[in-house]
Amino acid sequence: MAIRTTATHDLGTPGELPPEGVARARNRSPWLDFHVGTALVGAVAGFVIGHYIGVLIAGHDINVDNNGQNNVAICLSLGFGYLGWMAGIGGWNYPLAKMIGREPVGELPSSHWSRYFKYTLDHKVVGLQYVIGVLLFLFTGGLLAMGIRTELLNPVHHIIGPDRYIELVSEHGTVMMMMATSIVIGPLGNWLTPLMIGSRRMAFPRIEAFSFWTFIGGYMIILTAMPFGGFPTGWTGYAPLQTQASGGMDSYLCGFAVIGLGMITAGFNIAATVIHYRAPGMTWSRIPILTWSLLSTTSLLMFATPVLVMAGLFGILDRTALTAFYVNEHGGSSFLWEDLFWFFGHPEVYIMALPGFGIVGEMLPVFTRKPLFAYRVGAAGMIGVALLSFFVWQHHLFDSGINPDMRPLFMLTTELISIPTGFIYLVGMGTLWRSKIRFEVPMLFALALYFNFLIGGITGVYLSDVPVDVTVHGSFFVLAHFHYTIMGGLVFAFFGGIYYWWPKMTGKMLNKTLAKLHFWIMFIFFNFTFFPLLIVGLLGQPRRVFEYAHNLQGLNDFSSVSAYILGSSFLIFVWNFVWSTWINPVPAPANPWGSRGLEWQTPTPVPYWNFERIPVILSDPYRYGEPDPPPVADLGVPIGAAAAAQSFAAEVQLGLDEPGGSFRG
């Protein structure tokens, strides 16, 4: 028996005509298509071509002759390498095909595992690709952190040495910050958003895929920093050191620009999806709190990140076209970098914090069987944080040349932001109040977030005050503070989210014993690693310096050993991940946590189209504890049930019966 099908069965943009070459695509092996292997070939080819052009352009420039470093060649090789990478994965096929009015080859639903290595339109595949992508970032940054802590085992005897140490610190910080911007919005944002709002698809699935492969492109670019000599600036890339640094600085600037592009596109797609693809009945007061947090975050991604990309572009121009944006001696200003960087950099803190609170906001009602306390206040708090985050960046310049008269203003705005942040925190506390908590693994991570963030948040309030900030600026106190908020908040939330949604994503349960072991080691040794650093910071140990006072060795050694054990906890996670997913998979129950969330109402594994019928949302997902709560959604009745009864269920075969009447390609 044969059935009729067309490339309408993919997730392309609605309104496209039937794509060409579908039959050809269907019949060939999955590996004879664009995939990560061809992308790597493209990246290498682009890198070589870019380098060659760079040598042609600037190989005989006097500056290159003098210092033996051709920044033009490095930047062009990285830029062309990225273009080649995207060409190799098939990222340019669609935009180029559109230029000649043609539709691209459609994507067929596929269960072949090769789809995880391709440019795909399925948001669930992209979400899982992101899981692996962010773990790659996380473990790379983690290994670099082990190097840092190893060097700090002894205040005077050195294992790594000062130059390599600062390179490790810089690379670690940059990789981790890049990872942290996407750790939730990438994997969980892409995987969950359509399911949570009752949509069959993303608004711009090709842009979604573009964001992921750009993210990986950025990863490879930042990794080239070490062979190019590293960069000595830390993750903040301050000028004038930036202008003077070796070729690794080009990787930093290009890497951040590329990652920025990925962040903007990821935010763009998710925001448009939430705004327009909500199912009927999914009013603004019914969308899940995670979706609110993601929407707030996307506004920051879209509007703060362009500033980072521009700051990077100016830096690249300084190093290649010899402009002087950040060169004081030629009419530029190194403070310009600080302003532009932190205009992005501080909202970035909330790009990292808000999704974490969204995740735990989803978990708390499930594991306490209580409605989410003050849902609207939580949503308003997230919007408030997102808005206020644009007005606080100057507090990073309290100690580096800001007009003293401006300090009180930015101290005030920074303190103000603790109010909506407090709202969000209190939503969690209110939900926990007098509840009977089920201490499942995801809940443990959620509770850990509140514990860690309390320390990170309170130290942050202190740091917003000018006198404290000036005193501890550049010390380990600041470092410990932001590790408590980012790692203690976001990374714990991420792992909680993975444990919580993994059964839905894969249909397999992660091993509970290993998960608890992972949690307790991670939680205890996270605090053992970073709490001593608050103390050594107050005692005066500066960041990014490879030596320190003898009397601080005990605390530093305690922190280093704890860091090793903290690092080993991730090995338990990896083992659990591999063991439970591939080696000894245990099928997950349909709804293992008893959640009312819409995403849990779909079959597992989730069908290609998510919902057989577009659901009609009947109530919010947090009505736990009610004796007879209404269902969250009607999953079986099409929109306008009465009208639909008179209409016919049409197979989507656009462009077949009605030329030009195609709906998707």
Add this chain to the structure above:
Amino acid sequence: MADEIPAADTRALGPVRLMETQEELAYELRAAEGAVFTGGRFLVGIGAFTFASLAFAYFYLRTSNNLGLWRPHHATAPTNYGAAVFAIVLADAMLTIIGAVRLRRGMVLDWQVAWWTAVGGNLLAIALQILILTRLGFDSGSSGYASCYIGWAVLNILLMLTTFYWLEVLLARAMRISRAVAEDGGPSQSRLPAARMFRASLDSATYFVVFGALIELLFWLLFYVL
């Protein structure tokens, strides 16, 4: 013509036979139109923050005037060429708006002529902007102004390339769908999904071109007039 797929494959592919009601089709089409509409506005927002960064750099360095090197001897990029680029982009924006209005009234040919002219104008403006870079009369790192100007030139080329791409894609799109939607009123009137999505994109593109013209005006004032 429909392609065929053996039934055995469909099991492996999952629910490839999606059954959608007319209401669902209409609902998703409205969502898609809205996403294109909103996406266009987001793009303007992203562009605004991008160019705001350059404007910030301009005013920051101008105010700082480090070592008196904001703009020594009032060095200016070639004003005639700069005015030409500005005039062309402005004319392109007007043509784009006029073309869109004409299209809405069903005058497809008028729209095509206006937009193809705008596309050509964009290419000319890009060429002129590149030409300016060869005739600056100052070194790229000689002053704050010089640096900002180089930054502007790069961004302006990217902006014009984006505009060029979007307009060209829509023109190609109109040619591609014209036969399919001809009997339903053509791209300007048809209620078929392909035509509706085309018009949504056209609306967003027009909006973006107007934004580009405003940016051009602002930076023309900053770099050539002030």
